[in-house]
Amino acid sequence: MPELPEVETTRRGIEPHIRGRKIRQLLVRDHRLRWPVDAGIPQSVSGQSVISVSRRAKYLLLELDQGWLMLHLGMSGSLRILPSGTPPETHDHVDVLFDSNQILRFRDPRRFGSLFYMTTLDHPLLSKLGPEPLSDDFSVDYLMRRARQVRRNIKTFLMDADIVVGVGNIYANEALFYAGIRPLTEAGKVRRARMARLVAAVKMVLAKAIDAGGTSLRDFLREDGKPGYFRHELQVYGREGEACFACEGPLTSLRISNRATVYCRRCQR
DNA sequence: ATCGGGACCTGCTTGC
DNA sequence: TGCAAGCAGGTCCCGA
Numbered sequence: 001m002p003e004l005p006e007v008e009t010t011r012r013g014i015e016p017h018i019r020g021r022k023i024r025q026l027l028v029r030d031h032r033l034r035w036p037v038d039a040g041i042p043q044s045v046s047g048q049s050v051i052s053v054s055r056r057a058k059y060l061l062l063e064l065d066q067g068w069l070m071l072h073l074g075m076s077g078s079l080r081i082l083p084s085g086t087p088p089e090t091h092d093h094v095d096v097l098f099d100s101n102q103i104l105r106f107r108d109p110r111r112f113g114s115l116f117y118m119t120t121l122d123h124p125l126l127s128k129l130g131p132e133p134l135s136d137d138f139s140v141d142y143l144m145r146r147a148r149q150v151r152r153n154i155k156t157f158l159m160d161a162d163i164v165v166g167v168g169n170i171y172a173n174e175a176l177f178y179a180g181i182r183p184l185t186e187a188g189k190v191r192r193a194r195m196a197r198l199v200a201a202v203k204m205v206l207a208k209a210i211d212a213g214g215t216s217l218r219d220f221l222r223e224d225g226k227p228g229y230f231r232h233e234l235q236v237y238g239r240e241g242e243a244c245f246a247c248e249g250p251l252t253s254l255r256i257s258n259r260a261t262v263y264c265r266r267c268q269r
Numbered sequence: 270a271t272c273g274g275g276a277c278c279t280g281c282t283t284g285c
Numbered sequence: 286t287g288c289a290a291g292c293a294g295g296t297c298c299c300g301a
Contacts, residue, residue, distance in 0.1 A: 003294055034277070034297085058295080075295050076279075110278045112295060125297090152272070160297075168294055195283085218292065237294095257273070260292085 002073045004133070004166030005209035006220050007058045008227065010079050013223030014104060015053040017081045018062070021098040022049045030093040034074060034114040039096070041117045045069060045096075050227035057129050057165035067119040069096075070126075074112030079225050080105045084163050130164045133202050140196045147195070149185040154190060158202070158259050166200060169259045170215060173237045177203040180269045183254075183261050208233065236262040 002010065023045050031037040048064040055061065060079075062069040072081070084101045094106040094115060106113070116123070131137035146163050147154075157163055158172050167175065176183050178201035181194055190198070209215060214228030217238075221227055224260035235245055237260075244264040253262045 006294075032278095034295090072295085075293070108278095109280065110293090110295095112278065150271075156272090159295095170294060215294080220294075253273090258275095 002058065002077065002214070002220055003168035003171055003209075004058060005171070005206055005212075005230065006214035007055055007060060007073060007166075008210050009222055009228060011053055011055045011060055014079055014081060017100070017102055017223070018050045018098060018104055019052060019097075020049065021100050022047065023064070023096055024099050025095075027095040027097070027098040028093065028115075029095075033108065034072070034091065034109050034117075037115050040116065041069075041115070044117050048266060056126055057161060059126065061121075062104040065118055066123070068121060070114075070116045070123065071106065072114045074108055074110060074114065076110040077106065077108035077113035078221050080107070080221070080225060096115075097166060118167065128162055130160075130162050133164050133166050133206055138199065138202070140192065140199050140221055143199055144192055147190060150187055152187055153184045153256060154181055154187045154198075157187040158198075161261075164202070166206065170234070170237045171202070171205050171209065173260075173262055174205045174235055174267075177201075177236045177263060177268060179204060180268050181262050182265075183256055196199055216246070236264065238262070 016149050026042040026045050028037050045064060048066060051063040053060065053062055058072060060071045082103045082105055084097055084103050086103065091109045092105055092107045096104040147157065150157060155172050155176060158167050175198060179194060179198040181190060181198060209230040210232035212228055212233060213222055214220060216227035216232040217231065236251055239251050241260045242251055244251055244267060247264065247266045249266045251262060252265050255261060
């Protein structure tokens, strides 16, 4: 799936096409997503216009006249803007047809994604989320305070959406490399100066990935069907055994909480 | 209360 | 070439 940069890339891609447009019809071909898609959604949103498209964590929020469509891309989801009449392919589970005769089409092979309609933003999935990583709320002070309260490694800590949202496996590996911190270091033992480097690294790597249109490994495509280009910027993710770009030593790999972890023994302490 | 692991799915790559 | 195992960008939920 898309991590935060991919979701933000998608948001920026679709907004100009659907903002101000009226929903003519919403079609659910397969309701079996992470949570079953409510059968009442098509009726609820028909005739409503899109006021704005925003993002909270990795959720896309389509603000309508009287509510919100909330969409998560899961691990393999993507959104495309297509001319109406474009035949659906396998795994194209949801279409939103607009009065512009364009379709917003949701594809998700693994069906880990989700779609909700709600009339307030007071939703349990949004209620306990940590700060946005690119906001000022995600600061050294904040992260030091949270780290003191836990006993777990820094990588798992960083990927916990209660702590900070939007940092998935790729960018956690990348940020720890830039910060020079070993992934298994206990979060509570990271000194302030290094935590400051980590906060800066998270912001930098996410911002650069957004600028590049996200990272495309296999599934992710932008709304226009093109890939993102951040893959070429990756320092450690997917490079186990290869030479570190900084010191040329071989990159080490291990699994932390069952997620592929790659780091440089020499550059990360 | 915190934490790790399992579970949810399909498709692609790898190794026998 | 064929088949099975392993792995993939997320994250909720359960039991320890």
